Amino acid sequence: MNGKKWFSIAGIIAIIAATAWLIHYFYLRHLYVISEDAFQKADIISISTQDTSGKITKLYVKEFSKVKKGEPLFQIDSSLYQKQVEALDKKIEALNYKKLSLENKLSKMEKQLPEQIKMVIDKLKGEKQKLSMLKNKENLYISEYQTSVSKAKSAVDAAEKGVEAAKTDLNRWKNQYERFKKLYEKEIISKQQYEQIESAFKAAQFKYQKALAELTVAKENLKSALSLKNRIEIVKKERKALESKIAATEKEVKIARANLKSIKELKNSINALEKEIEANKAQLEKAKILLSHTAVKSPVDGVVAKKWREKGEFITPGLPVYSLYNPESFYVLAWIEEDKVKEFKTGSRVKAELEVCGETFDGKVSSIGTAAGSTFALIPRDTSQGEFTKVTQRIPVKIKLKDVPINCIKPGTSVTVYIHKD
Structure with a gap:
């Protein structure tokens, strides 16, 4: 009997507790929009070199340590x-x-100032007179060269034609000689006829050799005529050297005159x-x-959230070495069902329970997102094929809390938010 009594009492207590819990549950949801899909956030600052590159030689702080504004963070090779x-x-x-x-x-x-202009001008006059003489000499040599080469080329042309004619004549008499020689050997012609042809053939050979010799002489004469160009080149070099000297002297004159204006x-x-x-x-x-800038310092009071590099690594501007967050930028980002966003507004009061320290803090809604989070998903939903299942979307809501101690600020940790309904 006592057992049944205690069982009945326990049942009544359980019913009362469940009823109280349900009343509390619905009471809270009557007063608040509640979401456990919320997280701590803070502005993360990537610390890198501004405009310098090099190997990291020193790392002054460790992960998760607190830093003051202006405190050295790391040093690169300077x-x-x-x-x-x-x-x-x-x-x-x-x-x-x-x-x-x-x-x-x-x-x-x-x-x-000034003195040497007259001396330099006299020097220039003498050099120009000598240049005029060299030009005349060069023109004379050129004329002689052109005449000699022209004559020598004509002689070579004539000698080459003579060789060609003598060769043609030689071939003709050679054929005659070979034919008459066969006839003589067969005793068809007389010895006198054969000897006449043989003499003519030998005369043609001599004439051909003479023509070749004349061609050789003509080519040697042409070579000698062409060699006259060497003395032209010698005079030309003398002329160019003198012209360079005159140019230098003219420069001296200009310098001497310019010195008065310099x-x-x-x-x-x-x-x-x-x-x-x-x-x-x-x-x-x-x-x-x-x-x-090779010595990088903390831009704010904050906490080192992540160390990305090690000593000895080479870094360039933009490559983070540390990531810091400033506790002053701390806020809570809550994802609220789309059908509940209408129940509050910017400025609505909020209570937020931070899981990391188990404490609750007051705050306000600072801003309400203008698009659902799914809009920015890497793979957005596609209902174009007619397949559709309604899924309640969530809107990001930013909440600022008051007087949160730094030991409770841990970006990324979970938060339960209670937003007062308006």
């Missing part, structure tokens, strides 16, 4: 940028030395050097900035 700074320092020093040299030259020119140009050169020095100083400042 040797190349140090060399650029040193090179620009030396260049500026050299430019300053050059500027000082020009200033000294300007000082002398302003004090001395003071202003020298001043312009000094001004240009001053501008170049200033430009290089600007480059030096930029190089120093780049050198300073």
